Amino acid sequence: MTEAVIVSTARTPIGRAFRGAFNNTHGAVLGGHVIKHAVERAGIDPQEVEDVVMGCGRPEGATGKNVARLSAIRAGLPVTTAATTINRFCSSGLQAIATAAQRVIVDKVPVMVAGGVESISLVEKSLNQSHIEEEWLMKHKPELWMPMIETADTVAGRYGISRKAQDEYALISEQRTAAAQDAGRFDEEIVPLASVKQVTDKESCETHDEQVTLEKDEGNRPQTSAEGLSKLEPVLGPEKWITAGNASQLSDGASACVIMDAKLAEKRGIKPLGIFRGLAV
Numbered sequence: 001m002t003e004a005v006i007v008s009t010a011r012t013p014i015g016r017a018f019r020g021a022f023n024n025t026h027g028a029v030l031g032g033h034v035i036k037h038a039v040e041r042a043g044i045d046p047q048e049v050e051d052v053v054m055g056c057g058r059p060e061g062a063t064g065k066n067v068a069r070l071s072a073i074r075a076g077l078p079v080t081t082a083a084t085t086i087n088r089f090c091s092s093g094l095q096a097i098a099t100a101a102q103r104v105i106v107d108k109v110p111v112m113v114a115g116g117v118e119s120i121s122l123v124e125k126s127l128n129q130s131h132i133e134e135e136w137l138m139k140h141k142p143e144l145w146m147p148m149i150e151t152a153d154t155v156a157g158r159y160g161i162s163r164k165a166q167d168e169y170a171l172i173s174e175q176r177t178a179a180a181q182d183a184g185r186f187d188e189e190i191v192p193l194a195s196v197k198q199v200t201d202k203e204s205c206e207t208h209d210e211q212v213t214l215e216k217d218e219g220n221r222p223q224t225s226a227e228g229l230s231k232l233e234p235v236l237g238p239e240k241w242i243t244a245g246n247a248s249q250l251s252d253g254a255s256a257c258v259i260m261d262a263k264l265a266e267k268r269g270i271k272p273l274g275i276f277r278g279l280a281v
Helices: 027-042 067-074 089-107 120-126 135-140 148-159 163-182 226-230 262-267
Strands: 004-011 051-055 082-086 111-119 193-200 207-214 251-261
Touching: 004 027, 004 089, 004 262, 027 067, 027 111, 027 193, 027 251, 051 067, 051 089, 067 082, 067 111, 082 089, 089 111, 089 251, 111 120, 120 251, 163 226, 251 262
Parallel strands: 051 082, 051 111
Antiparallel strands: 004 251, 111 251, 193 207
16 A cells, blocks of 8 residues: 655744734745745655645635645746645645645655645735625524634633633643743744734834844743733633633744655655654544
8 A cells, every 4th residue: 555654844933923024925935935945855856746735724815826836836846736725724734734645645646745824914804704604504503603712712611621721721832832942843844934024113003014034933922921821801701711822823824744655755765754644533
């Protein structure tokens, strides 16, 4: 049986949406950057990549128009390389990798690229909401339109996950991330990207562009404390649990990996980083 193996990875740092270093950066630039570096790290000819699969939770605007194809061309892959964009919301990137691996296994594709990309800063505030609801579904299954923060509060209430437990977990996560950054544990997977950051003056509210190169994740807050978390108000009201401190942030960024036929990788002396075994949803 054919096996699919991951032989290289590359990702941009995670940019804080709206106020971060990538808030003016098109999805094709983010996606193209990581695809280019993943292919280079694998030591393969770009001509060998048959297909690119990229996941995207918001595939419109700056991440629309089949952003996987745009990213592939932006990365310098030839026009003979096909591409498709997959949406499964928060697990879109994982689904993209699984789909690419399945193509290697089932369709005997020698080399694939897969990953995910989001440019929330350029997409979220101008989403096309026209005709978004469907009458029958809104009557029979309205929770299909439930936002994630409401979903999180529902889960917390249903399973008895207290505010205290969530804040404690959030604090540990912040501390672990900061420790990992200080130890350089993320350095090898990150490929820094020059970008333009929109900066807003807090007093005048005027904005200007600033040239930056993001070299590490900017979303985490190492200064987070238990006391600070406890003072934050729940977003959906006093009887709820989710705050800005214990919820996930909105982020800009991209990642990609090269997936190959295991026998081809072995023939070329490429040591796999991982083997695809399957996907459950």
